Amino acid sequence: MSTPASSPGEQPTTHTPVGLIAFAWALVSVPLAYGLYNAVRAAGALFG
Known part of the structure; x- marks a missing residue:
């Protein structure tokens, strides 16, 4: 299984809780x- 290659400047997405x-x-x-x-x-x- 291969994963998509990410560009060097791309940062992983984060999830902020809706309550916060x-x-x-x-x-x-x-x-x-x-x-x-x-x-x-x-x-x-x-x-x-």
Whole structure:
């Protein structure tokens, strides 16, 4: 059985768990959403 030849610059693929990706997105998006909400609320009070 032969395996396909890989080019010298090719790296093996890795698999990142879906839970880890979801956790990373939540870690970034929750504080971002909170900050945007407060910014819009403050801008509304300033201009409204």
